[in-house]
Amino acid sequence: MTTxxxxxxxxxxxxxxxxxxxxxxxxxxxxxxxxSVKLSKRAVGWRAAVVQAWLDAR
Structure with a gap:
């Protein structure tokens, strides 16, 4: 099972x-x-794995 x-x-x-x-x-x-990922009408967020992959690539 994946987290x-x-x-x-x-x-x-x-x-x-x-x-x-x-x-x-x-x-x-x-x-x-x-x-970003839209969470609700006025809220967005970023997937942690995607941000971490971006940091690792830099």
Whole structure:
């Protein structure tokens, strides 16, 4: 059985990557950072495994 992927909120991603919110969104629009996952009308998050893979690739 696989464990579900954890969802990281923006503050967690900023702390993990060292990037600011505006840089995260700019990199997402350029396609150089993984896209967020819509959680509700006003909430987004990022899959922890995808963010970690992005960090490992850097």
């Amino acid at each position: 579900p992927d954890r969802i990281l909120r923006c503050k967690d991603v900023m702390a993990l990557t060292g990037l600011s919110r505006s840089t995260l969104y700019a990199m997402m629009s350029e396609g150089t950072f993984p896209a």
